[in-house]
Amino acid sequence: MEKQRLFNIEEFDIKLNTEFLATNFVYCNEIDSTNDFLMNNDDYNRHGTVLLAEFQTNGKGRKRRQWSSTRGQNLTFSILLNKNLKGDRINHYNFGAALALGNAIENLFQLPVEMKWPNDILIKGKKVAGILCESASQGDKITKLIIGIGVNVNQPHFPGKYNLEPTSIRIEFKKEVSREKLLSEFFNIFESVIERIEKAPETILNDWRAKCRMIGEKVRIITDEGEQFGKFEDVDENGYLMLRKGDKIEKIHYGDITLRR
Structure with missing residues (x-):
């Protein structure tokens, strides 16, 4: 069994260059679900707050499926947004997060990434990451958006059967990589993507289309x-x-x- 390497917050913080995203960064070793915690805990309500857990006992994917991840090898985290939210743009945040993560992977590791509708990121046709957006509303107004993201970073193998074969950046890149550098790169990119979602949402869809090979099939x-x-x-x-x-x-x-x- 490989030794768990704890997330180095100082290494992450050095590379982070954002105005609001992840400037309030909460780290924990274990939690039931990062999405559930941020959705239901009013003590953490600052726009851009991020909660990262080394292990989730009840991590989940779309349709309440369980998201399984090896402790200390991957990235499982959630982002809270509560400003400038529009109900018809929830999927833009889903696609935008996928694009930002894909760009971060390509920038750092030169691995070609593609998008799979509605919320998966693939490398060579295998799933490397997934996204789950959940929102709260009052009347017609979206009051809170939680973007949960799971990335297979350094996990070396995936026992069991899967509908979509998984992979990790380590498997594809052929070496262990820095989770801290990947996460800060993602947030640096995603903050600018959020601005595009608010001002020019059609550009997000166009960029996503260009990365989705299934369109037309x-x-x-x-x-x-x-x-x-x-x-x-x-x-x-x-x-x-x-x-x-x-x-x-x-x-x-x-x-x-x-x-x-």
Whole structure:
């Protein structure tokens, strides 16, 4: 068993260059869920607050699936945003976070990254990271957005069976990498992405489209209502998948997507 290397906050802080994102940085060794903690704890409500945990006992992905991560080898964290939030731009934050993380990985390790709808980041077709956005609202107003992110950084192997084969940056880069440098690079990029979401959200969608190889392909989508088949035509202005079935277009809000062979 590999020795756990604790996150070095000083090394992270030296590389961080943001105005508000992660300037309030909370670190813990173990917690049930970083998303749940920030959503339900009013003591941590500063815009841009980040909670990073070495291990989550109840880490979760989309559709309440459990997110499993080896202690001290990966990055599992959540971001709290509560300013300038608009209900029709939640998916922009999801896509924007994916793009920022993809850019950070490409900048530091020269590994080509692609996007998988709705919230996965892939390297060579294998999942290296996932994102889960959850929001709270009062009436029509979004009061809080929590962006939970899990990144497979230095985990050397992934026992078990998966719907989408996982990988890690260490596996693809062929050496152990600095979690601290990756996380600070991500926040430095994501802060500027957030500004773009507020001022020019269409640019986020365009950049995401350019990284999604599935657009234009025949796909299978599994939702709570069952299976659907068609062509991944595009994403609309809100980030929903547009599925072409013959001469009709159906809008898909969520689901598990795979290529049809």
